[in-house]
Structures are given as structure tokens and as C-alpha cells.
Amino acid sequence: MSKKYDIAIIGAGVVGASIARRLSRYKLTVALLEKEVDVSFGTSKANSGIIHAGFHDTPGSLKAELCVRGNTEYDRLADELEFPFERRGELVVAFDEEQQQTLYKLYRNGQQNGVRYMELLGRERTLELEPNLNPDVLGSLYAPTAGIIGPYEYCFALVENAVKNGVELLLSFEVAGIHKTNNFFSVESSDGRSIESSFLVNAAGLCADRIAAMCGMNNFKITPRKGEEYLLDKRVGKLVRRVIFPAPKTNSKGILVIPTIDGPVMIGPTADDIDDKEDFSTTKEGLDRVFAFTSHTVPAIRVSDIITSFAGLRPVPSRNDFIIDKTEVSGFINAAGIQSPGLTASPAIAEKICGIILSCGLRMELNPDFNPKRKAKIRTRTLVENRDYDTLGKLIQSDKNYSKLVCRCENVSEAEIIDAIYRGHTTIDSIKYATRACSGRCQGGFCTSRILQLISEHAGIDILKITKKGPGSELILHRIDKGHQ
């Protein structure tokens, strides 16, 4: 007999996770279904980590409304959930007269969307804010309310807090079929599990069109739009403090220079519509394009400083806006086509979805035991960077594992890795997203074997079964025969 829930959410990216956490405030039974082995493993993991101000989007669109509203939520969320977040600001730069005109248009957009504190800056003030920009810059649009964030920490924190407040997370639950009988959806996974729910929220990212089709709705398509990103060695330093945008062209916000919350500068993404929803490859051509643009904007950027690259796929809907609404199938609600500014908008999307469910007549009583707080593990890296050795000394006294550095590039201690394992992250990629081990300049060359041991020891998984990112991505293929005794 499959378990019954009030609401099931398909997809544990930032959108699904935000909805789950929002719903966990109420006395409801909620299931969060994710096809991958960990949350944030789809589009969310390849996010640029920017909380946009909201001037890019067309006034009147859902994108514009939810982006601006979502933006204001982050101070409170970061405080409650302890994920890294800083309001650094965005700067759109112009190098010619036409681009200057675009800045003006964006400024007017922003005003209409309700973005506050924007300024159009001249050359001098622009270079004062960002001295490493190409001195040929003519001016910029400055939006100080924009921020940067650790996108997977955000998603991990949302899910952790949701689970703590009663949401059930079902991982490796790839939806294979949906049947509606009477007032219930019966949702089956490809491995034979099934659940039932009164409401079904479609936050399935790239697969949202397929999920909708399972309920008989073929009224939108999701096309993957690939974005390649390149990460530079943190030694290159803080080339920029704010997120730097070009004056935008049609299908994207352009190729950016992004100061990541963890220190290194990231450049990208490209924006190429492709057919294959599984194609996460980076290309020589993409690299060349990213560099051609960014090295013009910030001349100190050099190809030789790349430490790694990756690609993500944005779910681009056939309609030109977020698809957030109830549908002709009662109880089936879409949170689909959430491309940029989806991360920024995610808290507002969650709020909107809650409103829709309420309007459908579900009784939503506040849960008096709801605890909005989630504690993050203190990071050795932060203390070392701040030379706060008194605190670090005390921390080591309370937990000896803080003195064992596993990742030397990013100063990640064994305490942090063990903590991440107990929070449920048991693949190499999850540990990387949760702790930053393997994400520094040696890219796991030194620490991978220790992390394998720690996962095996603390999660009780045979080394041969430990994967990079789920079944099929095992790292070790077999043990070496030790011969006869």
C-alpha cells in the first residue's frame, strides 16, 4: 500500500525545495520527490549563484514580479537557514552609445518592476567601484540590491529545514507514471515505489513538460539552453566585487563576470539552445566565446587561471514566462519553465504556489512546532581566512576532527565532511557541494581517497558502491586481488 500525502512535489531543485520548505510551516503531509541521488543535482547545481535585482525582466511578467519580491526575502532566509549570502550589487556595463541606450532601457524596466536604489553611473564612478574593468567602459547601471549566494548550500539548507519540519524526502524517485483516480494522484517511480497525494506540484525543471504530459497536458515544451561556466583560481584574487553584466542581447543576460560567494571568480554562462537534456559537456568553442567576452570586460582574466569548468541546462519554456498556475487537471499545479531569475524568485514562487493550493480549497493550518532555523557547520576555511585562531582552537577542543584538514586547497576539515555525510550527502559531488572539498585548485587530486574512506566509514557504504553523482558513476571498479595467503 502506498503512502498518502496531502501534497507531493516533483523535483528537489531550488524551486521544489523552496515550495517544500514553505509548505512545512503548515500541518500538512508533504512528499518531496527527486529523481537524482541528492537534491540540487539538476539545473540548480549549475546555477551562477546570483540573486538578481530584477531590472532585466519585462515589466508585467511573472518573472519581473517574482524576481523583485524574491530578492527581498534573502536576508531573512540566510539568517534562518545559515547559507552564504552577500548583497554585493550588479553592474551592467556599456562600451558604446547603443549599449548606453540599453542601460537606460534597463533602468526604466527596473523602475517599473519596483527595483530600488538603482543608479546610472558614468565612467569615473564605474571604475571607482570596479577598478579592474576595461578602462574603455563608458558607464554602467548599478543595482546594489543584487546579491551572490551559494546555490547548492541554499538548496541543501531548504530541504534540511523542510525535512526537519516534517516533509518527507524521497531520493532516486524518478517519476515513471502518474494516474489520477477519484481525488488522488498515484505517482509511481521507475524502481517500483509509489505514493499517493491530493495535490501534485510539478517543479521538475527540464522534465516538467514530460511530467505535465503524464497528466495528459501537452500545452508547453521545455527546451534545454546550455550554459558553460569557467571557474578561476582564487589566487587571481577579487578581480571584481560585484556581478558584472554586459548590456544584454536577446536570449540571455549575456556572459558575466561573477564573484562567487566562496571567493573564486566565475565567468559565463554561454546560452545555446540544444536538443539533448543530458548534454552537460563543455566545448572549446564555448570556452573561446566566454573568454573573448570577459577578457574584454576585465582584461586581467586569463585562460591559464581556469581550475575547472561545467555546464548547466536552463529549462526554457515554449511560452516566454514562468508557468506557475493550476491546470485543467484539478490538484495538478505547475511551477515550470523556471529559468533565470528562478533562483532569485524561488521564495516568491513558493509563496505563490502556497496561495494557489489555498485557493483550491485545501485547509492549511499553521504548524505551531515549525522551526525556521537550520544551523550550518562552522567552516575551518572561514576561520583560517579571518585568522581567527582563538575560535578555531576552541572548536578543535570541542571536536578534534576540526584539526584534521582533508582538503588542503580549501581548508576543509574532517569535521565538516563527516557533518555533511550525516546530513545525508554521500556522493563525491554532494560532499563537494556541501563542503567545498574537491572544488579547489587540485580538484580532488589529494583528498578524494580520504573522502571515499570517510563516506564508507560513516555512511556504511562499500567503497565500490560510492559514486560521483549516482548509480553508474562509481569511482572504483574493483578491488585488487591480494593473492593467496
Place this chain on the structure above:
Amino acid sequence: MKSVDVLVIGAGAAGLAAAVSLKENSIEDVLVVDRQNFAGGILFQCIHSGFGLHRFGEELTGPEYAQRYIDMAECQNVEMLLSSSVVDIVSKDDIKEVIILSQDSGLVKVKVKAIILAMGCRERNRGNINIPGSRPAGIFTAGLAQKLVNIEGYMPGNEFVIVGSGDIGLIMARRLTLEGAKVKAVLEIQPYPGGLDRNIVQCLDDFDIPLYTSHIVTNICGSRRVESVDVSEITDGRLTPKMKISCDTLLLSVGLIPENELSITAGVSLNAATAGPIVSSDYMTNVPGIFACGNVLHVHDLVDYVSDEASACAKAVSMYLANKLPQDKCIPVHSGNMVRYVVPSTVKPQCDAILKLRPVAPMKNVKIKVVSDRGDVLKSKKLIRAIPSEMITVQLNDVPTGCKSITVYFEI
């Protein structure tokens, strides 16, 4: 706060030899720190032979070579702090304060008079050489694979393609073959092999493993695990698609980078050509009292030379502590024709110096020349051949006073 005369950071080949030599030079108050729970560093995963021919006159394995030095260090009562990482060095006048995170002792602050940087190097990886394609499991640096196979007893794959013909890649080609894996190809971007001749013969030729020079991987395919790689040939600077090789694992042996993040924290300036500290002929960096030797200074071809360099460095440290290091102005050493780099970056008048250098490309029947800015030939040496994979050593005796710089170059 604990205080020592000399702190050696790293207990690998360089750190051990430095510590032993410090004791031999009557420096008693020495502490060696290493992040691993054993001394010997990377040598313990190098279970092949070929170590020690120069230093001990016999052919040892990596662990045997390390053990020789561990025994000497024990004999000399060298104090070791293992499972401990140095995270910070702050210089205040002549005293340096070092922050160590130690598994047994917690957070330790140590005051030191001199430091020997002996942290070794790390491997270049996929990101550094920008191989396009997907990001599946099954991509390892050769050194990580070596650790998994030789120390942990795990096989990371069955069918391998190895990128780069550096020595670790060659050694791993043989090692994996002996463990029953199939090494389908070794690819080298340069038109000549990157490793030592003896390794090309003993590790590839003897096992019929094909080496493709002037070839690179242009794409990695496979979503969960590596499935194949696309390979192109480089001719006259242009890429010609050549073949698709199916494999489940890609090993990268594409060079080593001296590990100097800590040195940077301590204010040490680096040489762009070596990625190691800029040192004088007495191995001292721009920060007085901080010295460097071994692979953290520049990547060596043989461990024997690492040990030699560490001994020389230790000797200089003992002179520094006795206030006997020559104070003369340093004379810069420039890399001339066909010279990729020279270590040290400066020499001192009326002193001896050992210059270590690498050529830009392979050459035959050349002369290596050291000349002063006034045109005096300080050294001239004939070489039957010079190749990038072999370090060349030139002994300079009694550097003349009055010259403003010296240049090392190949006369072809």
C-alpha cells in the same frame, strides 16, 4: 608558546633530507611537520624501483628510499609532528609565528627563527588544460590513481587512456597493465615524450603500449562514467581529428606544479617560470629566514637530486642561524636562449653556486654557457643532448665581483 630554531614543512624527500642535514650541521632544535600520519611523502606510493642510484649507488623502490631517510632522521632524533597541517605563517621581524592544526596537539602556535619550505608539488588537472566534454566519473590524475592502486588496493578502471607522457603517467601505464588493465594509448601534446627515456622503454615499449606524440584529447564522452575520448593530431599547429578511443578511465599525467599556497601566505615571491619561490644561491626566499628546496622550489626529475638540494639548503640555513650567510648584493641570473628556467634566481659574488636548468625543447650537440653582463664566460659545457625531461646542473665556482647579472643560454 613553543619555539624552535628551524621548522621544516613537509616530511617528504626534501623535508627529511633537510632535517637530517640540519642535525649534521649541528642545528639541534628542529621540528618537521607533515600533514600525513607518516613521513616519506609521495615516495610511499612510488613502489617501482629506480630511486637512489645517484644518492646511494643502488636501485631502490620509493618506500625503500624513504625508509633510508626515516632511519637517518630517527638516528638523529629529529622531532616530527605528523598528521599536522601548517595553515599560516606570519613574519614579525626576525621571528616567524607558525599556526599548525595538529591531530594530536590541537591548534599549535610555534615561534621559529628559520623555515624550510619542503611541501612538494601537486598534479595539474583537467581544468588546467581545459579538456572539453562531459564530466563523468573515471577521470583521475595519475598520482591519485597511483595512490588508489598502490596504497589502497583499488582499481579505478579497466580500460585506460593516459594523457601526458610524464614519468608518473608512464609508470602508471605499466602498473595498471601488470594489474590486468588495458592501457589503450598514451597521448602526448609535444612532438617528443615528456618522461625519462628509461621509462618510455621499460613502461611502454616493453608492454606494447602505443605512445602518440603530438596528440591531444579534444572531447570526453559519457554521462555517468567515461565511455570514450576523441583524439586529434597536431600538425603545424592545426588539429586533425584522428580517432575515438573507447575507455572507462582517463588518466592525466600533465605535469606538476610546486605547491606554494602557504609560501604566498607567508609573503614569499614566486618565479613565473618555475611556479616556485624566487631564491638566491643559498636557497633563501625574499622573506629573510624562509628557505625552500625540493619540488616546492622547482619540479625535479630524480628524487636523488631533491635530497642533494635539501642538504645544500640545510647547510645554508645553518649558516643563516650563525649569521654567516654572505650579505652581498645578489646578482640576478637570467634565462637566455632555449633555457626554460634557471634555479636559483640570484647568485652572490665570491661564492659558489649550483645552477639547475631545463631546456625549452630537445637539442643535440649543444653548449651550455654562463656569461656575465661584461661578457666574461663563467662556464661553458658541451652536452651531447639536452631534453626537457632531464634537469641540467652547472656548478659555478667563485662568482666574480663586479658583474651586475649573469645569463645562462644554449649555444646551438
